[in-house]
Amino acid sequence: MSEAVIGSLPAEKPEQEGSILGGTVIVAGTAIGAGMFSLPIATSGMWFGYSVALMLITWYCMYSSALYLLETNLRFPRGASFDTMAQATLGSAGRIVNGASVAFLCYILTYAYISGGSSIITYSLQSVAGISLTAGKASLIFAVVLAVIVVAGTRAVDRVTTALLGGMIITFLTSTGGLVSEAQSVKLFPGLNLAETVPYSLVALSFLAVSFGMQTAVPSLTKYYNRDGSRVRNALLWGSLLTLGIYVIWQIAIFGNIDRSEFPAIIAAGGNIGNIMGALADTGLDLKVSSLLQLFSNMAVASSFLGVALCLYDYISDLFGFDDSFSGRLKTATITFVPPTLLGVLLPNGFITAIGFAGLVMVIFCVLSPVLMAWIGRQKSNKGYQVPGGMPRMVLVFAFGVLAMTLAGMDAFGLLLAFGK
16 A cells, blocks of 8 residues: 555544544443453452552553554544554555454454353352253353354344443442442452562453453544544543443452452362352352342353454454355354354363463554554654654553563463462
């Protein structure tokens, strides 16, 4: 693609622009998902105070990387995607790496949500109805039921997800409200020193990065606001701050009710969503709050699965050129769902491990690529919107991405100190 194309383009004047509130919800909805259930497990070694401090650093770097992606996006015509931007700035090699990263991330997250879904289904059936179901069978049921919705098409996913989102908001506010009101300050602040907590921050970084993965929404927001950069920036700021606030509330709800000493046993049991629910139930949690939290967990995992699985389904369909006939959709569904479902049946307790691998890949196209693309774009043209902070901010965000990716890789090979192991 020529340099003229990636230069500054005039903003298109829309007939009707999207609201900031709408964009804020899109950003928060993109970032927040079932991955938030991994946060208490990943940060249990650091505990509340230090985990919030690292969360603030992660928020700043991930928000900055989203701005760098916006800077790049504004150099292209309305509707430009990741693939278009990568091809023009990073070349064919960068495009391939980006595409492979997206595919791997979607597969690993689909498996993670199957694992998380099977865990909460198993726990819910046992605690509510006394029905015992193996994790493998629960994984298969969860995957098949939701896969049918994805294969039915985007409209079906949109309607189901909208209903789930409404339910999630209600159940999250009511359930966490009860948990926060019961939170004990002595549990939140047990008087830990740096030597007892800092070593565990290395494991947590990539999990936190995944939890602020709002970058995939930037091209859609740029189109939504008709390339009005200031409105996109506002949506990214408020949406990411809303995400940060919800995560802090979630940390208070969990760490304020479960002792740090109990987490090694939770981690040893697999660290899955059902294990956290069980630990909360053991604290004498009110039955109504427990039921609402279980309902929220089920909806959060289902919503996350639908969003990621639809992205993977469309990617596979486009990659192999499958048409929309019954035969074409069957082929797409087979390639999309069989591998992660088999993993879910054979390795049903891989939620935390899968989220860790997702962090390893996600920083490539959500942190490193945006910084590189923005830097290359500035070499070609100094016109148009540029993220404030100059080279120091770029270096900081890029270094954060390299560090998060390196630590995620080390954790995958068991080279980092892990709490409870």
